[in-house]
Amino acid sequence: MPAASAPRPDRSTEIAAALRDAIVTGRLLVGDRLPSEAELAEQYGVSRPTVREALKRLAAQSLIRTRRGATGGAFVNHLSFEAAQAQQITTSTLLLSMNAVGFETACEARFAMERACAPLACARRQEAHLDRMRAEIARQSDPALSDEDFCASDVAFHRALVDAAGNPVLSYQLAGAVEAMQPLMNMITFTARDRARIVELHEAIAGAAETQSARACDAALSALERYTRELGSAVMARRAAQQR
Amino acid sequence: MPAASAPRPDRSTEIAAALRDAIVTGRLLVGDRLPSEAELAEQYGVSRPTVREALKRLAAQSLIRTRRGATGGAFVNHLSFEAAQAQQITTSTLLLSMNAVGFETACEARFAMERACAPLACARRQEAHLDRMRAEIARQSDPALSDEDFCASDVAFHRALVDAAGNPVLSYQLAGAVEAMQPLMNMITFTARDRARIVELHEAIAGAAETQSARACDAALSALERYTRELGSAVMARRAAQQR
DNA sequence: CCCCGTTTAATTGTCTGACAATTGGAAGTC
DNA sequence: GACTTCCAATTGTCAGACAATTAAACGGGG
Numbered sequence: 001m002p003a004a005s006a007p008r009p010d011r012s013t014e015i016a017a018a019l020r021d022a023i024v025t026g027r028l029l030v031g032d033r034l035p036s037e038a039e040l041a042e043q044y045g046v047s048r049p050t051v052r053e054a055l056k057r058l059a060a061q062s063l064i065r066t067r068r069g070a071t072g073g074a075f076v077n078h079l080s081f082e083a084a085q086a087q088q089i090t091t092s093t094l095l096l097s098m099n100a101v102g103f104e105t106a107c108e109a110r111f112a113m114e115r116a117c118a119p120l121a122c123a124r125r126q127e128a129h130l131d132r133m134r135a136e137i138a139r140q141s142d143p144a145l146s147d148e149d150f151c152a153s154d155v156a157f158h159r160a161l162v163d164a165a166g167n168p169v170l171s172y173q174l175a176g177a178v179e180a181m182q183p184l185m186n187m188i189t190f191t192a193r194d195r196a197r198i199v200e201l202h203e204a205i206a207g208a209a210e211t212q213s214a215r216a217c218d219a220a221l222s223a224l225e226r227y228t229r230e231l232g233s234a235v236m237a238r239r240a241a242q243q244r
Numbered sequence: 245m246p247a248a249s250a251p252r253p254d255r256s257t258e259i260a261a262a263l264r265d266a267i268v269t270g271r272l273l274v275g276d277r278l279p280s281e282a283e284l285a286e287q288y289g290v291s292r293p294t295v296r297e298a299l300k301r302l303a304a305q306s307l308i309r310t311r312r313g314a315t316g317g318a319f320v321n322h323l324s325f326e327a328a329q330a331q332q333i334t335t336s337t338l339l340l341s342m343n344a345v346g347f348e349t350a351c352e353a354r355f356a357m358e359r360a361c362a363p364l365a366c367a368r369r370q371e372a373h374l375d376r377m378r379a380e381i382a383r384q385s386d387p388a389l390s391d392e393d394f395c396a397s398d399v400a401f402h403r404a405l406v407d408a409a410g411n412p413v414l415s416y417q418l419a420g421a422v423e424a425m426q427p428l429m430n431m432i433t434f435t436a437r438d439r440a441r442i443v444e445l446h447e448a449i450a451g452a453a454e455t456q457s458a459r460a461c462d463a464a465l466s467a468l469e470r471y472t473r474e475l476g477s478a479v480m481a482r483r484a485a486q487q488r
Numbered sequence: 489c490c491c492c493g494t495t496t497a498a499t500t501g502t503c504t505g506a507c508a509a510t511t512g513g514a515a516g517t518c
Numbered sequence: 519g520a521c522t523t524c525c526a527a528t529t530g531t532c533a534g535a536c537a538a539t540t541a542a543a544c545g546g547g548g
């Protein structure tokens with residue numbers, strides 16, 4: 001056997017791939033209605049359950065949505081930024097946990113990307129973004145806030161910063177990445193929670209955004225990254241000591 | 245009716261969500277075997293086809309893989325960086341085309357992220373990365389290269405730069421983003437193809453990586469971004485003129 | 489002529505039961 | 519002990535049926 005020829009894929013896989021290709025290449029446009037399940041079954045020479053499995057695959061990727069009834073059927077879905085982001089988050093989260101991505105690596109990637117949009121955020125931030133950041137800082141300053149809510153507020157703060165860059169593509173990419181790393185981040189802040197220092201750095205970031213000082217913003221982000229990594233290595237060391 | 249209560253989801257959707265949750269939260273670990281379709285059907289009180297549709301949904305997200313035979317079944321899949329990236333690319337590509345993301349926006353996001361990992365790339369690049377970049381530059385210098393191959397080489401060059409940062413999470417995120425924007429980029433370079441200028445800028449980038457000069461690398465990337473955006477606006481203007 | 493309830497047809501969602509294909513292990517044989 | 523054969527478990531597929539849902543066609547009353 002020269003090359004381990006890939007095992008012949010299932011019919012439902014093939015059909016899903018064919019339809020996916022039709023959508024991605026634009027042969028099927030947003031809003032277009034796919035043939036009914038019965039018609040597809042006849043076209044591809046398979047039974048309805050097989051066609052349905054193919055359609056479910058596409059539905060899982062938000063490529064189509066289905067509606068019952070007389071004018072129902074499967075329609076090419078308009079992929080919203082939100083839906084795409086949700087998918088990216090689950091994928092990235094799983095990827096990070098399954099591949100045992102280290103805290104260092106995740107942290108580095110996250111801050112590198114966030115710093116990438118800091119200059120844009122400083123240049124274009126609107127009052128609404130500043131308000132969101134200030135509101136989250138206020139929440140974080142409340143000692144009664146639970147750990148979970150503190151972390152959620154942390155994410156919301158950084159999302160506001162990213163959104164301030166005014167680039168939906170950046171927001172989509174970044175928000176997915178930041179959100180995916182949340183579990184790892186939680187692991188740290190739950191154990192070593194010096195909230196005052198974090199709030200202080202958030203204030204520095206928000207202040208830099210307000211005065212539109214890209215350099216100050218970058219410096220504050222760098223400081224936050226350094227501090228986060230310090231926390232991380234401390235926690236890792238403690239954990240290693242416990243396992244010894 | 246106070247709030248338009250979300251229409252009750254399909255059983256297969258529910259079951260898929262339940263299993264997905266079990267995987268994401270770690271109740272099911274990589275390599276674990278899910279119950280057989282018949283068992284799942286009994287557990288959830290549905291028929292086998294319904295269970296199968298749920299499983300196909302998970303398979304579409306690469307969360308599980310199935311095998312036939314005596315010891316077969318559905319197993320929690322190890323999500324590789326490659327598989328995750330492939331998914332991200334199709335999602336992002338579709339997102340950009342469907343939401344009519346402008347060239348300016350896409351370009352800005354792409355270069356912002358790429359510049360984010362340039363300093364890391366300069367600091368950590370290995371000989372292998374430099375070789376890959378040089379090889380692509382050599383390819384691009386060949387006038388006989390087709391437009392398609394030139395664009396592919398362009399992508400490969402930038403991937404080499406990203407990979408040089410030595411952070412798999414960054415590579416994963418960036419490669420997905422860059423690859424997704426390729427169709428938009430192609431639209432430009434196919435029409436206004438001043439290859440010499442692009443190759444020149446690529447040489448500047450590779451040179452900066454070689455000498456580990458983060459500032460020079462950033463400058464070269466900025467120049468490439470400026471040039472690309474000039475091309476883009478020129479093409480857009482021409483297109484607008486044609487439509488008038 | 490217009491408005492409103494009813495019927496109807498189309499379509500997806502689900503069930504049942506069956507058979508084919510595949511694959512590893514168990515039983516049997518040399 | 520090694521090899522072959524058979525078997526059982528499991529997924530992949532099919533056919534047919536019925537329920538649920540939805541919009542459009544239809545028809546009656548004003």
